[in-house]
Each structure stands twice: as C-alpha cells, then as structure tokens.
Amino acid sequence: xQVVAFRHGPSEAIGSIAGAxxxxxxxxxxxxxxxxxxxxxxxxxxxxxxxxxGAMSVNDDLAWLGGEMHAIRDALHRGKPVLGICLGxxxxxxxxxxxxxxxxxxxxxWAPVYWTEQAAGDQLLRGFSQPETLFHWHxxxxxxxxxxxxxxxSKACVNQAFRVAGNVYGLQxxxxxxxxxxxxxxxxxxxxxxxxxxxxxxxxxxNCARLAEMAEAIFDRWCDLLN
Numbered sequence: 001x002q003v004v005a006f007r008h009g010p011s012e013a014i015g016s017i018a019g020a021x022x023x024x025x026x027x028x029x030x031x032x033x034x035x036x037x038x039x040x041x042x043x044x045x046x047x048x049x050x051x052x053x054g055a056m057s058v059n060d061d062l063a064w065l066g067g068e069m070h071a072i073r074d075a076l077h078r079g080k081p082v083l084g085i086c087l088g089x090x091x092x093x094x095x096x097x098x099x100x101x102x103x104x105x106x107x108x109x110w111a112p113v114y115w116t117e118q119a120a121g122d123q124l125l126r127g128f129s130q131p132e133t134l135f136h137w138h139x140x141x142x143x144x145x146x147x148x149x150x151x152x153x154s155k156a157c158v159n160q161a162f163r164v165a166g167n168v169y170g171l172q173x174x175x176x177x178x179x180x181x182x183x184x185x186x187x188x189x190x191x192x193x194x195x196x197x198x199x200x201x202x203x204x205x206x207n208c209a210r211l212a213e214m215a216e217a218i219f220d221r222w223c224d225l226l227n
Contacts (some may be wrong), residue, residue, distance in 0.1 A: 008054025051088025
C-alpha cells in the first residue's frame with residue numbers, strides 16, 4: 001500500500017505522519033511539483049493523498065497548483081482519503097469551490113485550538129474535548145467548502161479543521177511538526193520574515209510531548225481510512 005504526499009518546499013516534511021505510515025507498513029511517495037519535477041503521479045493505485053504546507057498562497061499564479069487541486073478532486077471522486085495540512089487544507093478548500101484569503105492576523109507559534117461538537121464523534125478527532133495548544137504558521141484562511149463540517153477553531157482563525165465526505169480532512173494547524181522541523185522553519189529564508197513578527201522567540205520544544213501524543217492518535221486513525 002502506498003500514499004502520495006505533495007511537498008511545497010525543502011523545509012516541508014511529513015514529520016510525525018511518517019511514524020504512523022511506518023507502523024502500518026505503508027509506503028509514501030513524496031513529490032515536489034513546485035520544483036518542476038514533472039506531472040503529478042497517477043492516483044489510481046494510491047491509497048490516499050497527503051498535502052503539506054508551504055510558503056506560497058493557493059491564489060498565486062502557479063500552474064502546478066491547478067494540478068494539485070485536480071488531484072484533490074480526482075481523489076475525492078475515487079473515494080480516496082485526503083489529508084491537507086495548512087497550505088494543504090487551503091488547497092482542498094479552494095479545489096472544492098471555497099474562498100481562500102488573508103486571515104485578520106498571522107498565526108505563528110503555539111496557540112490554543114478549540115473543538116466543535118462535531119469533533120466529538122469524528123473518526124480522527126474523537127476524544128479531544130479540551131482546548132489543546134498546537135503549532136501554527138499561516139497568514140491565510142478559508143471558507144468551508146459546501147458540505148464540510150467544521151471541527152476546530154482558534155481565537156484568531158475561525159476554521160482550523162474540517163471534514164468533507166467522511167474521509168477528506170483539512171487541518172490548518174500543524175500537528176505533524178517535530179521540534180527539528182520547527183527549528184528549521186525558524187532558520188529558513190522563506191519563513192524568517194514571518195518569524196520576526198513574533199513578539200517572543202518560538203520555543204520548539206514547548207508542548208511537543210502532548211503534540212506527539214495527538215499526532216500518533218490522529219495519523220494512526222487517518223491510516224485506518226486507507227484501503
């Protein structure tokens with residue numbers, strides 16, 4: 001069994017998702033369309049699709065973004081599970097006809113996320129009822145696609161997670177990150193401008209133990225959706 005993961009820059013990695021895939025012996029084909037590495041792979045034989053974050057906007061005039069949104073719609077048509085994180089969630093929203101636009105503020109660093117009533121019975125998020133301090137790094141947000149259920153929100157961003165069709169998930173927050181990934185983002189040329197907008201340095205290890213616990217539960221449950 002194999003999933004396809006779209007990356008959008010050298011500092012983007014699947015992070016904690018790798019552990020869930022390894023535990024299930026699921027292979028991961030990582031593709032970098034923004035690097036000009038050819039056409040998107042055929043999803044016919046893929047068990048699912050993962051879309052990671054990135055420094056660009058889904059509204060940028062980049063041809064490969066259209067190809068990714070076509071892949072999302074194709075996966076939905078085939079009934080394949082899709083997981084989008086940050087930019088990936090925004091790509092899902094736009095691919096399904098929703099608007100993506102600038103959030104009132106940039107969310108960068110650790111901040112609480114709150115769960116909706118729909119999250120209580122959700123396949124991925126069940127059991128999370130109390131606010132959780134999660135990692136954020138985004139300046140844009142999205143409206144919910146038609147038929148989507150909102151699963152989470154924060155004080156600065158009303159749509160933090162949603163589900164469509166039972167197996168298509170968009171997560172605006174970064175539950176996949178590890179301390180090493182956060183430190184890399186803080187050093188990277190693409191992200192350093194955003195990092196300078198923080199009023200205090202980012203502690204990459206703050207809340208990382210709880211984040212790892214949540215990541216294990218969420219990504220193991222996502223793997224349960226794969227056939």
